[in-house]
Amino acid sequence: MDVAANWRNDIGLEPTRHLVSPVAASPDPERGLSGKPAGSTAEGYILVAGLSETQEESFHSVRLYDGEGNEVHRWPVRYDLLDTVHKPQYVLLHGMEVFEDGSLALTFDAGEAIARIDACGQPIWRQNGRYYHHTINRDGEGRLVTLGDDGVFRLDEETGEILDSISIHEEMVQGQNQEQRALLNIHSRTPESAEEEVTLLHDPFHPNDAEPLRADMADAFPMFEAGDVLLSMRELNLITVIDIETGKMKWWRYGPWFKQHDPDFQPDGTITVFNNNPDSGASSIMSVRPGEEDVETLFAGSDGVPFYSWRRGKHQILPDGNILLTEAEGGRVLEVTPEGRLVWDRNMRWDAEKNGIITEARYVPGDFFEGGVPSCG
Numbered sequence: 001m002d003v004a005a006n007w008r009n010d011i012g013l014e015p016t017r018h019l020v021s022p023v024a025a026s027p028d029p030e031r032g033l034s035g036k037p038a039g040s041t042a043e044g045y046i047l048v049a050g051l052s053e054t055q056e057e058s059f060h061s062v063r064l065y066d067g068e069g070n071e072v073h074r075w076p077v078r079y080d081l082l083d084t085v086h087k088p089q090y091v092l093l094h095g096m097e098v099f100e101d102g103s104l105a106l107t108f109d110a111g112e113a114i115a116r117i118d119a120c121g122q123p124i125w126r127q128n129g130r131y132y133h134h135t136i137n138r139d140g141e142g143r144l145v146t147l148g149d150d151g152v153f154r155l156d157e158e159t160g161e162i163l164d165s166i167s168i169h170e171e172m173v174q175g176q177n178q179e180q181r182a183l184l185n186i187h188s189r190t191p192e193s194a195e196e197e198v199t200l201l202h203d204p205f206h207p208n209d210a211e212p213l214r215a216d217m218a219d220a221f222p223m224f225e226a227g228d229v230l231l232s233m234r235e236l237n238l239i240t241v242i243d244i245e246t247g248k249m250k251w252w253r254y255g256p257w258f259k260q261h262d263p264d265f266q267p268d269g270t271i272t273v274f275n276n277n278p279d280s281g282a283s284s285i286m287s288v289r290p291g292e293e294d295v296e297t298l299f300a301g302s303d304g305v306p307f308y309s310w311r312r313g314k315h316q317i318l319p320d321g322n323i324l325l326t327e328a329e330g331g332r333v334l335e336v337t338p339e340g341r342l343v344w345d346r347n348m349r350w351d352a353e354k355n356g357i358i359t360e361a362r363y364v365p366g367d368f369f370e371g372g373v374p375s376c377g
Contacts, residue, residue: 009089015059017089018051019354022347023306023330031355033069035344039320041335042067044365045373046324048333049096049106050348051356052076058121059088062096062104064374067366069344073374075104076121083113083128094312094359095136095146102374105144105157107132114146116160120376125160135262139212145229145244152210152229152244164244168205171247180249186236206234209262213241220269223251223290230271232263239263239273241290251290262314272298272317278310285315285323298338299323305342307334314360324363331355 009016027034058076079088095107102119114132151167187198209232218226240252257275282301301307312328334345
């Protein structure tokens with residue numbers, strides 16, 4: 001069934017593995033930009049990571065849009081320069097981090113590369129031989145925090161050198177007290193095992209985000225310390241803050257989010273979560289304050305403003321309080337107000353029926369880039 005559905009992708013004719021159906025009820029002026037950026041987004045830039053509409057230069061790309069919604073720069077992401085084993089059409093550009101000099105750090109699902117590229121798409125450094133995936137974040141101390149294989153890794157952002165790592169299965173499960181082991185030690189019998197044996201199934205946790213608590217935000221979170229990492233485990237509906245040195249869970253919460261992504265520390269001492277809520281038809285953004293029980297829904301998809309991504313997805317609380325949303329499985333970026341009003345949305349159109357998948361949209365202020373808009377010249 002997979003071969004029948006995706007043979008055109010696999011021989012390089014059409015990227016069927018990277019195409020998604022647009023949200024039917026969303027604004028649709030020829031499936032591009034609808035509405036107009038306002039407030040923060042009108043004064044800054046939006047980066048959008050995903051599929052190139054043609055694969056002549058690169059299979060993946062990151063686009064930069066200005067406050068009028070015009071594309072002002074594009075980073076070609078040439079995966080063949082980063083990994084000689086896996087083909088670009090089998091790999092998903094997923095994690096993205098941006099630097100003031102116009103370079104990007106990137107991770108890829110289903111590949112074996114993490115890399116930093118310059119404004120022209122040329123590698124500054126790369127690491128291979130390990131599955132880096134889902135996410136990549138700067139910690140404000142010259143390090144990048146990402147997920148790799150079974151754990152959380154920290155890399156030097158200038159060289160890509162691995163500085164340290166922690167294993168979920170070993171340090172977080174086996175190396176902790178009984179309470180934490182009971183929370184995470186998910187074993188099950190398998191048909192291949194003897195009746196009395198139990199073992200961890202493949203990918204029992206599915207970690208999909210690791211965000212460091214930066215020093216400039218640490219005062220808002222008295223339970224934690226700068227450098228602690230906010231970790232999302234999709235299969236457990238669990239988010240937790242861990243000591244990256246020991247793997248100890250300082251705080252955790254199961255739900256009410258379901259198959260969540262992208263928990264973020266916020267300056268007001270809350271943590272916001274992208275609640276995918278699969279099989280519901282409506283995703284949402286939730287907010288919780290560690291140490292308190294109440295969970296607030298900041299925005300939820302509705303008939304009036306549809307918003308749904310059954311997997312993947314990112315969000316960003318903007319300086320003016322609006323929310324930037326990456327609707328990955330709809331191939332759409334949208335901005336909404338705290339009251340739930342749609343400000344604008346952008347479909348990444350591939351053809352009359354499909355959009356290209358988007359894995360992240362990111363706002364940066366107008367003075368973020370050194371020397372102005374990145375250029376390749």
